[in-house]
Amino acid sequence: MSLLDALRWVLATLKFGRARSALTAIGIAIGIAAVSLLTSIGEGVRTYVMDEFSQFGTRIIAINPGKNMTGGMGGLLSSVRPLSIEDSDALARLPFVDFVVPVVQGTGEIEYGQKGRNVDVFGVGADMPSAWQFAVGQGRFLPRTQTGARSSPYVVIGNRVKQELFADTSPLGKLVRIGGMRFRIIGVIEPKGDMLGFDLDDVIYISADLALEMFNRDGLMEIDVVFSPATDSTTMSAHIINTLQTRHGREDFTLTTQDQMLSSLNSVLSVLTLSVALLGSISLLVGAVGILTTLTTSVRERRSEIGLLSALGATRRQVMSLFLGEAIALSTFGGICGLTLMFIVVFITGMAAPEFPLQIHLPFVLGALLLSMLIGLIAGALPAYQASSLDPIVALRSE
Numbered sequence: 001m002s003l004l005d006a007l008r009w010v011l012a013t014l015k016f017g018r019a020r021s022a023l024t025a026i027g028i029a030i031g032i033a034a035v036s037l038l039t040s041i042g043e044g045v046r047t048y049v050m051d052e053f054s055q056f057g058t059r060i061i062a063i064n065p066g067k068n069m070t071g072g073m074g075g076l077l078s079s080v081r082p083l084s085i086e087d088s089d090a091l092a093r094l095p096f097v098d099f100v101v102p103v104v105q106g107t108g109e110i111e112y113g114q115k116g117r118n119v120d121v122f123g124v125g126a127d128m129p130s131a132w133q134f135a136v137g138q139g140r141f142l143p144r145t146q147t148g149a150r151s152s153p154y155v156v157i158g159n160r161v162k163q164e165l166f167a168d169t170s171p172l173g174k175l176v177r178i179g180g181m182r183f184r185i186i187g188v189i190e191p192k193g194d195m196l197g198f199d200l201d202d203v204i205y206i207s208a209d210l211a212l213e214m215f216n217r218d219g220l221m222e223i224d225v226v227f228s229p230a231t232d233s234t235t236m237s238a239h240i241i242n243t244l245q246t247r248h249g250r251e252d253f254t255l256t257t258q259d260q261m262l263s264s265l266n267s268v269l270s271v272l273t274l275s276v277a278l279l280g281s282i283s284l285l286v287g288a289v290g291i292l293t294t295l296t297t298s299v300r301e302r303r304s305e306i307g308l309l310s311a312l313g314a315t316r317r318q319v320m321s322l323f324l325g326e327a328i329a330l331s332t333f334g335g336i337c338g339l340t341l342m343f344i345v346v347f348i349t350g351m352a353a354p355e356f357p358l359q360i361h362l363p364f365v366l367g368a369l370l371l372s373m374l375i376g377l378i379a380g381a382l383p384a385y386q387a388s389s390l391d392p393i394v395a396l397r398s399e
Helices: 003-016 018-054 085-092 128-132 159-166 208-214 233-248 258-301 303-311 316-352 362-388 392-397
Strands: 060-065 097-112 115-124 136-139 154-157 175-178 181-189 203-207 222-227 253-257
Touching: 018 258, 018 316, 018 362, 060 233, 060 258, 085 097, 085 208, 085 222, 085 233, 097 128, 097 159, 097 208, 115 159, 115 208, 128 222, 154 159, 159 181, 181 203, 203 208, 222 233, 233 253, 253 258, 258 316, 258 362, 316 362
Parallel strands: 115 203, 154 181
Antiparallel strands: 060 222, 060 253, 097 115, 097 175, 097 222, 136 181, 154 203, 175 181
8 A cells, every 4th residue: 555545544534523633623723822922912911021131131140148058057148248339339340340339229209289199119320221221311310420429419200200290391400308308310221111010111210329318228228230241240240259359358248130131031941831831722622532432433333444444455554654644634723723723823922912912933833733743643543543544354344
């Protein structure tokens, strides 16, 4: 029996029982569509989160007070030396450092006339727009202050703050009160939108030393260092550790590189995507059971046909291949239908809700199609073996 003859036999069999074949393929299609959609959602969420964190750049090292350690070091955090503005100034003098941003964060109320609004207050340095890739839409950002000098009481506001307090009028030069202190508005940040639920436009920026005074803090919450492409994060981290160890007398701080954070996030989200896909794969069991039931019934109904094939010289291997081919054809057709359904749902979702994190990943699509074929092969193995094991004489006698 040639390959072409076998293919004709499989297609004729599926066409003869087209209703049963269609119902069986639908079971596979639903399962494949479910797996593909779940993996598309997982991949979309992964890409969305990675893009959100990558918008601040990838050559960033964050330094936080306190050393992350395990074991009996409970008293360490209470005895660490706080990070200071002088520390950030020292880091700015290191080779290959492009920008350094001291960071202090708190909340406060900004008041203008009879209006007030609770906002997140960030105490930062003059390099913040360049380091975090923010753009000033109106005015200018906070000026650079001489080391040891007190910064001028200037504030730069986010776009939402500007809209809520000043509507369509220009806020530049206006005096506002923040945490009991008077500030003059010198700039407005261009709209940035949300990042993982945090509104980047509902924020105001003042100098770090004024934020330490406003919130009565002893030290900075974080120092962000942006280094040039001429070096790598490992070398830059070593320079930072040496500098701060010299100033503090020990390593009482923690460094987190952006590539480390992105790598950890990518690993976690990839595992989440795989877990969701495995959960959705449970629905494929329905399709597998459908194929098994269909072929088992087909073997019983076509005993005489199987006997005739054997009597005409078809080997057991050829009979088994015919039934396995039927199972694979059913599952492949169902997989193609399922992927088509998935593409339709993705297209409609993209039109109706373009912000929804749904992204088709080609390897997952090909994997889903291969998975449907594998399910057909596994589900059809037992009926194919039963068909090949029939004795030709007994099978013909059933006629």
